[in-house]
Amino acid sequence: xxxxxxxxxxxxxxxxxxxxxxxxxxxxxxxxxxxxxxxxxxxxxxxxxxxxxxxxxxxxxxxxxxxxxxxxxxxxxxxxxxxxxxxxxxxxxxxxxxxxxxxxxxxxxxxxxxxxxxxxxxxxxxxxxxxxxxxxxxxxxxxxxxxxxxxxxxxxxxxxxxxxxxxxxxxxxxxxxxxxxxxxxxxxxxxxxxxxxxxxxxxxxxxxxxxxxxxxxxxxxxxxxxxxxxxxxxxxxxxxxxxxxxxxxxxxxxxxxxxxxxxxxxxxxxxxxxxxxxxxxxxxxxxxxx
Numbered sequence: 001x002x003x004x005x006x007x008x009x010x011x012x013x014x015x016x017x018x019x020x021x022x023x024x025x026x027x028x029x030x031x032x033x034x035x036x037x038x039x040x041x042x043x044x045x046x047x048x049x050x051x052x053x054x055x056x057x058x059x060x061x062x063x064x065x066x067x068x069x070x071x072x073x074x075x076x077x078x079x080x081x082x083x084x085x086x087x088x089x090x091x092x093x094x095x096x097x098x099x100x101x102x103x104x105x106x107x108x109x110x111x112x113x114x115x116x117x118x119x120x121x122x123x124x125x126x127x128x129x130x131x132x133x134x135x136x137x138x139x140x141x142x143x144x145x146x147x148x149x150x151x152x153x154x155x156x157x158x159x160x161x162x163x164x165x166x167x168x169x170x171x172x173x174x175x176x177x178x179x180x181x182x183x184x185x186x187x188x189x190x191x192x193x194x195x196x197x198x199x200x201x202x203x204x205x206x207x208x209x210x211x212x213x214x215x216x217x218x219x220x221x222x223x224x225x226x227x228x229x230x231x232x233x234x235x236x237x238x239x240x241x242x243x244x245x246x247x248x249x250x251x252x253x254x255x256x257x258x259x260x261x262x263x264x265x266x267x268x269x270x271x272x273x274x275x276x277x278x279x280x281x282x283x284x285x286x287x288x289x290x
Contacts, residue, residue, distance in 0.1 A: 024108055028108065029104075029108075031256065032104040032108045033104050035104075035116070035118070035254070036082075036102075036103040036104040036106075036107050038254060038261050038263075038283045038284055039073075039103060039107070039118060039120065039254060040082050040103060042122075042252055042254070042263070043073060043082060043122070044075075046122050046250065047125075048123075048128065049074070049075045049076065049128055049129070049132045050072055050073065050075065050123065050131055050132040050135070051072070051121060052071075052072060052073075052121040052167070052235075052238070052239065053070065053071055053073045053118065053119070053120055053121075054067035054068075054069065054070040054118070054121075054235035054236075054239070055067060055068070055069055055070075055106065055107070055109055055110050055116070056116060056117045056118075057069040057109050060234075060270075061270050061271055063198045063199070064271075065196065065198075065270055066117060066119075066236065066267075066268060066270040067117070067119055067234070067236060068235070069086070069109070069235070070086070070163070070164050070167055070235040070238060071086030071101075071106070071167065072084065072085045072131070072132075072167070073103060073120075074132060074135060075132075076132075076136065077100055077136070078100075079101075080100075080102055080103075082103045083102050083103065084100070084101045084102075084103060084106045085098065085099075085100050085135050085136075085141070086098070086099055086101065086106075086163060086167075087099070087161075087162075087163035087166040087167070088101075088163065089149055089214075095147055096145060096146070096147070096149045097145075098138075098141060098142060098145060116255065116256050117253060117254075117274065118253065118255070119235065119239065119251065119253045119267060120251070120253075121242055121249055121250070122249060122250040123242065124246055124249060127175070127245075127246050130174040131171060131174040131175070133174075134173055134174040135170060140173065143180070144166060144169050144170055144173060144180075144181060145161070146158075146160065146161035146181065148160050149161065149162065149214065150162060150214060150216040151214045151215055152209075152215050152216065152217075152220075152230050152232050153165055153216070153219075153232060154219040154220045154221075154230075154231060154232065155194070155195030155231045155232055155233050156188075156189065156195075157218075157219030157220075158181055158185070159218060159219050160216055160219065161181075162232065162233060164233035164234055164235060164238055165232075167233075168184075168188060168193060168195075168233050168238055169181055169184035169185065170184075172185070172187045172188050172191075176188075176191070191241075192244070192245075193237075193238075193241045194231070194241075195231050195232055195233050195234070195237050196232060196234040196236060197229055197230070197231050198229065198230045198232065199228065200228040200229065200230060201228070202228055203225075203226075206225060206228065236270075239251060239267075250265075251265070251266055251267045252267075253266075253267040253268045254283065256274060257274040257276065259276055259285065260283065261283040261284040262276050262280050262281070262282060262283070263281040263282075263283050264279075264280050264281075265279070
């Protein structure tokens with residue numbers, strides 16, 4: 001049971017909380033550059049100024065989830081073209097921060113570098129313009145950042161926040177003119193956002209939450225706790241809601257396979273392997289192909 005706790009404890013953007021990253025190998029750096037170049041081409045080819053981008057930072061497939069962490073790739077990010085603005089947990093200060101990360105570095109955060117998955121959601125211009133402007137407004141973006149982090153923050157809780165929750169609330173501020181987190185969550189409820197329901201193996205899992213400083217149960221409804229459920233913000237639930245709200249939004253997934261980089265319109269199913277199927281596009285052929 002404890003083995004189930006570790007991935008969920010870090011699922012919402014902390015990516016193995018406070019472990020020291022090893023230095024990437026030359027091959028891994030080359031892969032990340034190749035992968036990020038393909039993503040950049042997809043975003044620029046659509047005339048985008050912004051894309052929601054998600055990675056498989058941790059393996060959540062046992063809960064029916066492919067992606068664990070999302071941010072906004074911004075064409076005009078002062079940190080560099082298409083750098084990803086995101087919430088991350090600052091281990092040195094013990095607090096969440098906003099972080100602009102280069103696209104290649106974001107790609108390197110994949111759970112399995114040799115077969116990583118990335119998702120892009122390309123929004124229509126009428127949606128992306130307001131979100132792009134707000135994301136680059138440091139004062140307003142920081143105003144939605146809560147100082148207390150929880151990986152399993154309740155989707156409509158105000159006491160804690162995780163990275164994907166901040167992203168949803170940023171969207172509410174951009175499109176619903178919400179001025180604070182409470183207003184943002186009220187607007188999200190009105191617009192049909194419900195987060196993602198994770199069905200846990202059983203109630204004993206909840207007792208183990210006390211072992212992690214990154215998990216909190218205080219705000220989760222009693223009926224969810226009784227049923228061993230957690231309702232939190234994860235990339236898939238956020239992308240599903242955005243596609244319902246903006247039917248013209250385009251979902252594209254890219255993964256690394258032995259054949260090369262594979263692009264799939266509409267995305268991969270959570271349990272799907274990275275294998276070329278009819279309708280897919282091989283973006284970059286691998287030099288390992290025979």
